[in-house]
Amino acid sequence: MTAVAFLIIAPLVAALALVVVRQDKARSVVVVVATLALAVTAVYLAATSITTPIQSFNLDAEPLTYLVLAIDLACSAYVIARGVRLKNHLAVFLAGIQAVLVTLFELAVAHHVATATDLYLDQLSIIMVLIIALIGGGICLYSLGYMRDFQAHLDHTAHKSSQGGDPARLAEARHRGRDRRGVFFALMFVFMSAMYAIVFSNNLGWLLCGWEVTTVCSFALISYTRTPEALTNAFRAVNINLAGGLAFCLALILLGSSETPILELDKLIFEGADGMFMFPIALLVFACFTKSAQMPFQSWLLGAMVAPTPTSALLHSSTMVKAGVFLLIKLSPTFGWDVNGMMVIFVGALSFLYCSAVAITQHNAKRVLAYSTIANLGLIVCCAGIGSPEAVWAAIFLLIFHAAAKALLFCCVGTAEHHLRSRDIEDMDNLFVRMPLLATLMALGMMAMFIAPFGMLISKWAALVSMITSGHLELLLVLAFGSALTFMFWAKWLGKILAMAQGQSNREKTIHLSERVGLGLMATLLILATVALPLLSSDVVVPYLQQVASTLPLAQSNGPWGTVSTALGFDNLLLMVIVLVALLAVFAARLPSRRQPGNDSVYLSGVGLDSSHRSFSDALGHPRLASQRNWYLKSLFGEKLWERKGNVFVGLILVVGILATFVLEAGGL
Amino acid sequence: MTAVSFAFGLVAFGLLAPVLGCLLTGADRIITARLQGRVGPPLLQPLYDVLKLLAKEKRQLQPFQGFYILLALILAILAGAIFFAGGNLLVVVFLISLSTLFFIIAAYSARSPFAELGAEREIIQVLSYEPMIILMPAFFFMVTGSFDVSRALSLELPPITQIPLIFVGLLFVLTTKLRKSPFDLSFSHHAHQELVKGITTEMSGRTLALVEITHWYETVLFLGYAALFFVWGSPFALVIGLLAALAIYFLEIIIDNSFARVKWQAMLGWSWLVTVFCAVFSVLSVLVVKNYFL
Numbered sequence: 001m002t003a004v005a006f007l008i009i010a011p012l013v014a015a016l017a018l019v020v021v022r023q024d025k026a027r028s029v030v031v032v033v034a035t036l037a038l039a040v041t042a043v044y045l046a047a048t049s050i051t052t053p054i055q056s057f058n059l060d061a062e063p064l065t066y067l068v069l070a071i072d073l074a075c076s077a078y079v080i081a082r083g084v085r086l087k088n089h090l091a092v093f094l095a096g097i098q099a100v101l102v103t104l105f106e107l108a109v110a111h112h113v114a115t116a117t118d119l120y121l122d123q124l125s126i127i128m129v130l131i132i133a134l135i136g137g138g139i140c141l142y143s144l145g146y147m148r149d150f151q152a153h154l155d156h157t158a159h160k161s162s163q164g165g166d167p168a169r170l171a172e173a174r175h176r177g178r179d180r181r182g183v184f185f186a187l188m189f190v191f192m193s194a195m196y197a198i199v200f201s202n203n204l205g206w207l208l209c210g211w212e213v214t215t216v217c218s219f220a221l222i223s224y225t226r227t228p229e230a231l232t233n234a235f236r237a238v239n240i241n242l243a244g245g246l247a248f249c250l251a252l253i254l255l256g257s258s259e260t261p262i263l264e265l266d267k268l269i270f271e272g273a274d275g276m277f278m279f280p281i282a283l284l285v286f287a288c289f290t291k292s293a294q295m296p297f298q299s300w301l302l303g304a305m306v307a308p309t310p311t312s313a314l315l316h317s318s319t320m321v322k323a324g325v326f327l328l329i330k331l332s333p334t335f336g337w338d339v340n341g342m343m344v345i346f347v348g349a350l351s352f353l354y355c356s357a358v359a360i361t362q363h364n365a366k367r368v369l370a371y372s373t374i375a376n377l378g379l380i381v382c383c384a385g386i387g388s389p390e391a392v393w394a395a396i397f398l399l400i401f402h403a404a405a406k407a408l409l410f411c412c413v414g415t416a417e418h419h420l421r422s423r424d425i426e427d428m429d430n431l432f433v434r435m436p437l438l439a440t441l442m443a444l445g446m447m448a449m450f451i452a453p454f455g456m457l458i459s460k461w462a463a464l465v466s467m468i469t470s471g472h473l474e475l476l477l478v479l480a481f482g483s484a485l486t487f488m489f490w491a492k493w494l495g496k497i498l499a500m501a502q503g504q505s506n507r508e509k510t511i512h513l514s515e516r517v518g519l520g521l522m523a524t525l526l527i528l529a530t531v532a533l534p535l536l537s538s539d540v541v542v543p544y545l546q547q548v549a550s551t552l553p554l555a556q557s558n559g560p561w562g563t564v565s566t567a568l569g570f571d572n573l574l575l576m577v578i579v580l581v582a583l584l585a586v587f588a589a590r591l592p593s594r595r596q597p598g599n600d601s602v603y604l605s606g607v608g609l610d611s612s613h614r615s616f617s618d619a620l621g622h623p624r625l626a627s628q629r630n631w632y633l634k635s636l637f638g639e640k641l642w643e644r645k646g647n648v649f650v651g652l653i654l655v656v657g658i659l660a661t662f663v664l665e666a667g668g669l
Numbered sequence: 670m671t672a673v674s675f676a677f678g679l680v681a682f683g684l685l686a687p688v689l690g691c692l693l694t695g696a697d698r699i700i701t702a703r704l705q706g707r708v709g710p711p712l713l714q715p716l717y718d719v720l721k722l723l724a725k726e727k728r729q730l731q732p733f734q735g736f737y738i739l740l741a742l743i744l745a746i747l748a749g750a751i752f753f754a755g756g757n758l759l760v761v762v763f764l765i766s767l768s769t770l771f772f773i774i775a776a777y778s779a780r781s782p783f784a785e786l787g788a789e790r791e792i793i794q795v796l797s798y799e800p801m802i803i804l805m806p807a808f809f810f811m812v813t814g815s816f817d818v819s820r821a822l823s824l825e826l827p828p829i830t831q832i833p834l835i836f837v838g839l840l841f842v843l844t845t846k847l848r849k850s851p852f853d854l855s856f857s858h859h860a861h862q863e864l865v866k867g868i869t870t871e872m873s874g875r876t877l878a879l880v881e882i883t884h885w886y887e888t889v890l891f892l893g894y895a896a897l898f899f900v901w902g903s904p905f906a907l908v909i910g911l912l913a914a915l916a917i918y919f920l921e922i923i924i925d926n927s928f929a930r931v932k933w934q935a936m937l938g939w940s941w942l943v944t945v946f947c948a949v950f951s952v953l954s955v956l957v958v959k960n961y962f963l
Contacts, residue, residue: 430780487796594732603870
């Protein structure tokens with residue numbers, strides 16, 4: 001209990017300190033100390049409770065109810081204030097309704113419903129805690145160095161425009177260039193605190209509170225640079241997530257005011273698995289889709305990349321989007337062959353397919369990563385929708401490996417961007433020579449996303465088995481085509497960064513220590529998680545699934561949840577681990593030889609001049625550079641071709657699904 | 670698959686597959702020559718070529734290309750060993766996919782315009798055939814209840830009788846995997862339609878020899894995929910599987926010589942169309958069989 005409370009409260013204390021502290025050094029100390037404290041607590045919590053993980057805590061909820069309401073209202077008030085100031089009426093409107101609904105819920109509904117368990121701890125929350133504390137913590141450390149460069153760049157820009165003389169532009173540049181890094185780090189810690197609240201809360205009112213705090217934090221982080229583009233995208237993000245929050249709130253009001261009122265997650269799962277509360281669950285599903293940026297809500301996550309890169313790393317890996325899939329995984333016993341299950345499966349599957357295809361057409365590295373995130377979340381959502389133990393096994397491992405690999409990739413791209421002054425994949429050509437360490441880590445992250453023997457692929461394999469055993473054969477096509485598309489966009493990017501031309505210098509000596517530490521930590525976690533996969537499966541995830549199965553109603557525990565088995569045998573997992581270790585070892589052993597000079601030159605049709613720059617003598621005898629860009633297949637998979645159609649189609653599935661649950665429940669079926 | 674059967678598979682595949690692969694490619698060259706009205710080289714010509722390549726002076730742009738190719742070769746051997754030891758079919762598919770990735774990276778690593786173009790084309794080839802290659806083990810699992818190749822030997826009827834369309838789909842993409850026209854976009858042994866030397870433009874000497882040997886291993890393994898459809902719990906199963914593989918290879922040689930290379934759009938379009946068609950109708954037939962006959 002102490003550790004749980006510490007994880008929720010300590011980041012808030014750190015955030016407060018970060019707002020107050022102004023000096024760069026002191027801020028670094030606070031961030032490092034807070035990150036270490038949280039990481040140690042998380043590991044301690046995991047180590048001590050992994051054997052007896054099911055713990056539940058009941059708190060005297062009365063004063064806390066007001067605190068929760070106050071936080072909810074503060075969130076709404078902040079959005080309303082920003083919305084009024086920047087004239088975004090939709091945000092004001094949504095946040096206004098939110099404030100009214102939350103007040104109504106807390107004072108008129110929640111007060112009359114007693115809760116038996118407010119906070120809980122099980123194997124899944126332990127996994128989430130480790131992800132948040134270690135990967136989120138790694139990102140915080142990384143940000144120290146990254147934000148130093150970021151601020152230096154802002155100061156530089158402000159200084160340049162101050163020489164222009166135009167006073168209006170000068171004031172604007174100063175305003176934007178103001179050092180607000182304290183707020184930035186504070187927001188990161190508040191974000192993590194909210195995530196802990198989400199993964200520990202069994203009281204749905206508290207869960208909603210954490211949910212709203214992540215919405216507002218992401219809004220503040222996306223709008224960090226205060227450029228018009230950042231503000232537009234921040235409002236898009238907050239509007240979509242507020243819509244999800246409204247659905248969440250509505251679901252809770254319905255749950256709390258029904259004949260058998262329920263405001264606890266475990267009870268909701270039990271009743272839901274029995275076929276009750278379909279409509280409120282559909283509303284919760286809607287909220288999860290907005291948070292996890294599933295189609296048709298993907299635009300907010302794509303827009304979020306205007307923020308400093310650590311924000312993207314945090315949003316995409318350990319927080320925000322993971323809150324949505326976390327709740328869906330929790331709810332998955334209530335899905336399966338019913339309307340909600342179908343809705344979740346198809347929205348997830350189509351998001352996976354569409355975003356994998358569109359990722360091929362992108363050459364902005366951060367956009368590729370963003371599309372790949374939505375695609376992988378789609379697959380997790382799809383697995384949660386299938387709702388069998390094998391599928392949930394796959395979903396949990398997809399979540400773990402995606403978090404580790406995506407955090408690493410975003411941070412690598414952020415550092416590359418600062419050194420190359422570009423986030424275009426074509427400009428990362430030859431990165432292995434220019435920034436060998438960074439390119440190696442990036443290659444590791446990419447391979448972890450799509451190829452054997454890394455964890456993502458093993459999880460996809462489990463997903464494939466669960467599709468067959470659950471009878472969802474149509475999903476096999478989705479998985480097969482989606483995986484092929486995934487191969488394409490990663491392989492061509494990987495090829496670009498691993499290209500090696502002679503005669504170019506190493507440029508990575510200026511990477512900050514904190515960035516190196518953060519990147520190293522994430523890479524280590526990624527490898528450890530993959531190597532430990534067989535153990536994680538047998539000692540953490542399978543017991544979790546067994547525990548879930550034991551709490552379900554008879555219809556479920558006699559049905560798909562009757563036998564909890566893993567899709568993959570231990571020997572196959574072991575084989576993958578051996579291949580992985582061997583691969584990493586030979587690559588590491590080979591790495592020092594990269595400086596050996598070659599004794600040959602690139603073939604340039606016999607008219608080459610300089611091999612390392614690929615210059616050749618053209619028909620008039622002038623030197624020219626041969627260039628080769630990757631293929632992007634825009635004519636087949638272009639965003640413009642499919643975005644609108646895809647969104648309308650998936651939106652229709654969503655609307656029809658939610659309406660169907662409403663009609664079914666109103667009809668008492 | 671036990672450790673003993675894996676070790677046996679490793680030795681058997683590691684030693685026999687290159688011999689078989691070399692003979693198959695040699696036969697391919699003779700048959701191709703006859704189809705074109707030539708006499709053709711001796712049967713062991715591919716071996717002579719590889720021996721000559723191995724003896725060549727070492728020329729390299731940088732030290733990593735040969736390393737990646739070596740990894741590709743080792744992974745292909747590992748995959749084949751698991752397959753012929755009766756191991757997990759999906760693991761085989763994944764390892765081959767990793768092997769192909771290293772081949773692609775090897776081409777990119779040279780940073781040569783022609784090699785990069787070849788690598789891009791190889792990726793498009795993967796995009797074309799991979800869906801079918803992933804679906805094959807999935808359907809094998811539906812028929813046998815396991816991904817283990819050895820399970821085929823205890824079937825009452827060969828898989829071809831239950832999922833014939835999956836075999837057709839596999840046959841279609843096998844042309845690409847075996848690097849045969851009309852889908853040999855990344856590199857081809859038909860000099861007349863080649864762009865320099867495609868993905869292998871910057872590979873020479875020992876590295877190129879390894880590429881050729883990898884191709885031998887892969888040819889045997891991929892023919893194994895096809896032969897799997899003709900194997901069941903019968904004493905004649907392995908002989909019939911072998912004969913089927915040889916027939917399929919002969920068919921691929923005929924196809925290779927009957928078509929010119931197509932554009933990538935055609936390859937991608939046709940492969941995906943055939944994959945979707947075969948998979949959808951196989952799903953339907955599996956469901957029908959499950960619901961009405963069992």
